[in-house]
Amino acid sequence: MNEATTGNGDGSTTVAAGVSPALAEPPREKLTKKAITADHPTWCPGCGDFAVLAAFYKVLEKRNLEHEKIVTLAGIGCSSRFPYFVNGHGAHYIHGRAVPLASGISLARPDLHVFLFGGDGDGFSIGGNHLDHGARKNINMTYFIMDNFVYGLTKKQTSPTSPIGFKSKTDPTGAIDQPVNPMKKLISAGATFIARTHAAQVPHMIQMIERAFDHHGFSVIECLSECVEFYPDVFDPANPKKGGSFELIQEKKWDNTPEDELRHDVTDELAAYKLAQLPFPGVFGVFYETDRPTKNALEKKWIETTREKTGNASDLEILQKTFDRMK
Amino acid sequence: MIRLAGNSQDGIQTAGAFLARLAGRSEHDVMTYMTIPATISGGPSIFQVRIGSGEVLSAGDEADFLVAFYQHSYQDHIGFLREGGVLLYDSDNVEPNLDDKRFFYVGVPITGLTVEALGGTAKDKGKNIFVLGLIAKIFNLDAEKLKRVITEKFSGKDQSVVNTALMAFQAGYAYPVGNVLTKHYRFEHIPRASGRAQITMDGNQALAYGLIAGGVRYGAGYPITPWSSVMEVLRRELPKYGGIFVQAEDELASVSIALGCSYSGYLAVTGSAGPGISLKAEAIGWASMAEIPIIICNIQRGGPSTGLPTNVEQSDLHQAIFGSHGDSPRVVLAPASVEDCFYIAIEAARIARKYSTPVFILSDTSLATRIEAFDEPDLSKLMVDPKPDLTPRQTHKPYPIDQITHHVPPGTRILDGKYPLLAGLEHDEMGHPTGSPKLHMAMTAKRRNKLRKLAEEIPVSEIYGNQEGDTLLVGWGSTYGPIHDAVKMARDNGEKVGALHLRHLHPLPNGLEKIFDKFKRIVTVEMNDQGVYGFGQLATILRARYCEPKITSFTKTDGLTFRVKEILDGVFKGKSFLARHIPREGAEVIHQAGAENVKTLKEVVPQGVG
Numbered sequence: 001m002n003e004a005t006t007g008n009g010d011g012s013t014t015v016a017a018g019v020s021p022a023l024a025e026p027p028r029e030k031l032t033k034k035a036i037t038a039d040h041p042t043w044c045p046g047c048g049d050f051a052v053l054a055a056f057y058k059v060l061e062k063r064n065l066e067h068e069k070i071v072t073l074a075g076i077g078c079s080s081r082f083p084y085f086v087n088g089h090g091a092h093y094i095h096g097r098a099v100p101l102a103s104g105i106s107l108a109r110p111d112l113h114v115f116l117f118g119g120d121g122d123g124f125s126i127g128g129n130h131l132d133h134g135a136r137k138n139i140n141m142t143y144f145i146m147d148n149f150v151y152g153l154t155k156k157q158t159s160p161t162s163p164i165g166f167k168s169k170t171d172p173t174g175a176i177d178q179p180v181n182p183m184k185k186l187i188s189a190g191a192t193f194i195a196r197t198h199a200a201q202v203p204h205m206i207q208m209i210e211r212a213f214d215h216h217g218f219s220v221i222e223c224l225s226e227c228v229e230f231y232p233d234v235f236d237p238a239n240p241k242k243g244g245s246f247e248l249i250q251e252k253k254w255d256n257t258p259e260d261e262l263r264h265d266v267t268d269e270l271a272a273y274k275l276a277q278l279p280f281p282g283v284f285g286v287f288y289e290t291d292r293p294t295k296n297a298l299e300k301k302w303i304e305t306t307r308e309k310t311g312n313a314s315d316l317e318i319l320q321k322t323f324d325r326m327k
Numbered sequence: 328m329i330r331l332a333g334n335s336q337d338g339i340q341t342a343g344a345f346l347a348r349l350a351g352r353s354e355h356d357v358m359t360y361m362t363i364p365a366t367i368s369g370g371p372s373i374f375q376v377r378i379g380s381g382e383v384l385s386a387g388d389e390a391d392f393l394v395a396f397y398q399h400s401y402q403d404h405i406g407f408l409r410e411g412g413v414l415l416y417d418s419d420n421v422e423p424n425l426d427d428k429r430f431f432y433v434g435v436p437i438t439g440l441t442v443e444a445l446g447g448t449a450k451d452k453g454k455n456i457f458v459l460g461l462i463a464k465i466f467n468l469d470a471e472k473l474k475r476v477i478t479e480k481f482s483g484k485d486q487s488v489v490n491t492a493l494m495a496f497q498a499g500y501a502y503p504v505g506n507v508l509t510k511h512y513r514f515e516h517i518p519r520a521s522g523r524a525q526i527t528m529d530g531n532q533a534l535a536y537g538l539i540a541g542g543v544r545y546g547a548g549y550p551i552t553p554w555s556s557v558m559e560v561l562r563r564e565l566p567k568y569g570g571i572f573v574q575a576e577d578e579l580a581s582v583s584i585a586l587g588c589s590y591s592g593y594l595a596v597t598g599s600a601g602p603g604i605s606l607k608a609e610a611i612g613w614a615s616m617a618e619i620p621i622i623i624c625n626i627q628r629g630g631p632s633t634g635l636p637t638n639v640e641q642s643d644l645h646q647a648i649f650g651s652h653g654d655s656p657r658v659v660l661a662p663a664s665v666e667d668c669f670y671i672a673i674e675a676a677r678i679a680r681k682y683s684t685p686v687f688i689l690s691d692t693s694l695a696t697r698i699e700a701f702d703e704p705d706l707s708k709l710m711v712d713p714k715p716d717l718t719p720r721q722t723h724k725p726y727p728i729d730q731i732t733h734h735v736p737p738g739t740r741i742l743d744g745k746y747p748l749l750a751g752l753e754h755d756e757m758g759h760p761t762g763s764p765k766l767h768m769a770m771t772a773k774r775r776n777k778l779r780k781l782a783e784e785i786p787v788s789e790i791y792g793n794q795e796g797d798t799l800l801v802g803w804g805s806t807y808g809p810i811h812d813a814v815k816m817a818r819d820n821g822e823k824v825g826a827l828h829l830r831h832l833h834p835l836p837n838g839l840e841k842i843f844d845k846f847k848r849i850v851t852v853e854m855n856d857q858g859v860y861g862f863g864q865l866a867t868i869l870r871a872r873y874c875e876p877k878i879t880s881f882t883k884t885d886g887l888t889f890r891v892k893e894i895l896d897g898v899f900k901g902k903s904f905l906a907r908h909i910p911r912e913g914a915e916v917i918h919q920a921g922a923e924n925v926k927t928l929k930e931v932v933p934q935g936v937g
Contacts, residue, residue, distance in 0.1 A: 025719055025740065025742075026742065035744055038748075038759075039759060067740070067744075067746075068737070068738055068739055068740040068741065068746075069737070069738055071737045083748055084748060084750075084759060084760060087744070087745065087746050088746045089737035089738070089739075089746050089747065089748075090737075090746075090748050090749070091590060091617065091748065091749035091750070092748065092749070092750050092751055092752060093583070093586075093613060093751060094583075094609055094610055094613050094751055096579075097579055097580065097583040097610060099580075100547075100575060100579070100580035100581075100583035100584045100587065101583045101584070101586055101587040101590075102587060103573070103580075103583075103584050103587060104545070104547065104573075104583065104584035104585060104586060104587020104588040104589075104590070104591065104595065105587040105588070105590060105591045105737070106587075107545070107571050107573065107584075107587075107588070108545050108571070108587070108588040108591045108592070108593050108595075109591040109592065109736075109737065109738060111738060112591070112737050112738055129576055129577065129580075130576065130579075130580055130583075132576075133575075133576035133580065299566075299571045302566050303566045303569055303570075303571070306566040306567050307566070307567065307569065309567075310567050315539075315568050315710060315712075316706055316707060316710050318567050318568060319536065319539060319540060319706055319710065320706050322536065322564070323526055323536070323703060323704075323706070325479075326348075326526045326527055326528050327524050327525065327526060327527075327703070
């Protein structure tokens with residue numbers, strides 16, 4: 001989602017003559033972890049989300065983004081407390097609706113870097129419909145979903161990604177409902193960048209965040225992030241530190257070698273779907289990436305052609321002309 | 328007043344709208360009213376145009392001229408024709424009771440003549456325009472102007488469509504019955520006092536253009552009757568101004584997208600009818616908590632649930648004021664007329680920005696679909712520049728406890744390095760979460776006090792009619808016209824009565840108690856239910872606010888706009904007012920028996936022609 005650095009084209013970066021006295025802008029210092037750190041996280045000790053926050057700080061530092069253009073947003077849930085821990089513009093919104101909130105910001109202000117954080121309940125259950133439509137419309141943003149397979153903030157209820165048999169306070173004898181497969185859901189919804197990572201794999205996480213950030217469009221990362229309180233050790237099979245395996249997707253290098261035949265083509269939707277079929281813990285990396293015009297770009301184009309038709313008239317002239325026709 | 332009655336697919340709305348636009352251009356005051364069935368196609372429908380040379384306030388109780396396309400149109404609407412009125416009917420489809428000598432009958436084989444005139448495969452499509460031609464002749468309307476209006480309307484379509492329409496119009500205009508009747512009627516031209524040009528549009532259009540004038544460039548919505556046409560206009564128009572209107576996947580997304588736009592520095596709009604507003608309620612509560620400006624339009628219809636989708640009701644007032652969990656203050660405004668839809672939108676934008684608050688605009692079905700002509704607004708004085716202020720700040724507190732919140736949009740540098748967070752959790756002055764009981768009390772008060780501050784600056788509406796006396800009628804929203812007509816009529820019959828119309832419903836303006844003191848009783852007139860405790864929704868609020876037992880209400884829930892007579896019967900029980908027609912400055916339809924003998928239509932002696 002890197003359209004921002006090139007400016008916005010809608011004049012919104014122009015400094016308006018406001019009430020505040022214009023301040024001489026001091027030179028920019030390099031963006032540091034210290035500058036972007038806010039409240040101490042309220043997560044439980046050992047929670048996977050700490051590593052996500054650290055990885056995010058790293059990416060911001062590495063990319064040295066303009067501090068005021070970073071916007072972090074979230075809905076409701078443990079992981080959705082994220083914006084409070086980042087010192088930057090941002091908002092803590094309501095449960096499940098962070099995607100449309102972010103859409104409004106992304107469309108009205110393409111100069112900003114819109115980062116969205118949330119969990120599996122927020123993204124796949126109460127906000128499931130918004131995820132589909134944000135993906136379909138390809139609205140420019142980076143959405144990081146910390147998936148722990150359980151509702152943690154409300155203390156252990158079954159989540160949309162809880163496996164069948166998971167014992168929770170709402171399924172004391174074990175979950176009976178088929179869980180959501182996030183990769184399948186995102187592929188079919190039309191997301192243009194889909195990746196999967198793990199909170200115990202910080203370098204991989206950083207890599208995925210950077211690739212998502214560089215992608216133009218609706219970029220989603222599902223990150224397995226352990227809930228040490230209510231669903232501990234669930235990700236062991238995916239965690240080498242606990243003896244599991246972390247199998248990476250081998251992406252095609254297009255080098256005409258026989259080995260390359262077997263590698264994954266990230267633009268192949270069906271191949272991505274096949275990877276999503278693999279049993280837990282599955283594979284990690286970029287499942288799918290395609291270049292499709294963003295809603296931001298399409299709306300901008302429509303605005304430009306419409307503005308041209310008006311002869312780039314002033315707002316007053318356009319409305320007056322409309323009223324003249326209604327006389 | 329002319330009422331066209333037929334089926335919805337006959338295009339009578341189109342014909343009626345042409346009449347309204349012509350009247351507007353001819354500097355007549357005009358007001359329309361229509362009913363449409365809740366089905367996609369078919370079903371009885373009416374379109375009513377009231378044209379006056381004086382001030383037209385309500386759509387009128389009785390028709391001077393009724394056009395009936397079908398037998399059911401005749402049977403259902405003959406009761407609305409005044410004595411001495413003219414029934415123009417399609418003699419191919421309607422057999423009126425010619426023995427009823429109260430009316431004047433004109434039978435024209437509308438269907439047959441339309442088919443004959445247009446030929447081809449169109450069947451009777453175009454009979455609406457044929458009738459328009461007849462009416463133009465009968466009322467001696469400016470045929471050239473009408474043809475221009477027709478051409479403009481169809482200008483986006485194939486030239487053959489325009490030609491067919493003009494042919495149908497010409498056929499109707501040339502039909503000899505027009506000639507017979509034309510000497511009987513004419514409009515008396517009285518120049519308008521203001522001298523400004525007239526704009527003709529419906530309430531939803533006025534609302535949409537008012538939002539644009541008020542500097543709204545972004546928004547989002549989801550289709551629902553009768554709100555959809557607002558979003559259609561905004562979706563089409565906003566790109567001209569560099570803005571975007573998003574059709575969202577649902578109501579929750581649409582309010583959220585709008586909040587995102589507002590947070591990013593561009594005041595945005597969302598809207599719906601009651602069912603959709605219910606879905607937006609949680610997000611609107613967040614806007615109260617996070618103190619984000621946003622405009623929410625509720626084009627009210629009959630409720631609860633899916634209710635009466637194409638009928639009118641004012642039953643969402645309490646929802647607008649209280650409709651989120653927790654103490655979540657917001658501002659509620661209601662436009663009184665189509666013209667006011669334009670100005671209230673500008674007012675809503677002003678308040679939303681100044682107090683960083685959600686603002687409701689409560690319109691309704693009748694305002695949404697009604698076409699009125701009004702003085703052209705002076706846009707050069709009204710247009711608001713929407714550009715956000717991204718000037719760097721030394722420091723910024725999003726929620727200063729003793730001041731009104733004004734957010735800085737993202738993209739604004741904060742030089743001390745402490746960036747603000749917008750929070751749905753109870754928060755401290757920087758937006759960070761707090762569970763402190765003291766802070767929750769202080770912040771709750773902060774959010775409420777800004778509405779008290781707003782109340783200080785709202786002007787109290789003028790009282791219409793008697794400034795003191797026996798009865799004060801209090802209304803809000805689209806009932807402005809019939810209430811004021813009722814007051815006029817009651818005063819003509821010796822009643823000491825005034826009317827107060829509230830545009831600001833929450834908070835209420837300060838000083839209403841002084842007005843209430845001057846009247847023996849206060850009666851709100853509302854299109855909602857009297858509720859468990861016996862009072863309409865506004866009356867309930869006023870009684871709670873002023874502890875005034877003399878406040879009562881007259882309410883109804885039949886899904887139709889108030890007729891003047893209904894209000895008079897409801898408010899002045901047991902009294903009957905003699906004048907059958909609403910007195911008005913300047914005559915409307917004139918019967919001209921001879922060049923020197925001009926009488927009003929009601930004096931026409933009933934006689935049969937067709």
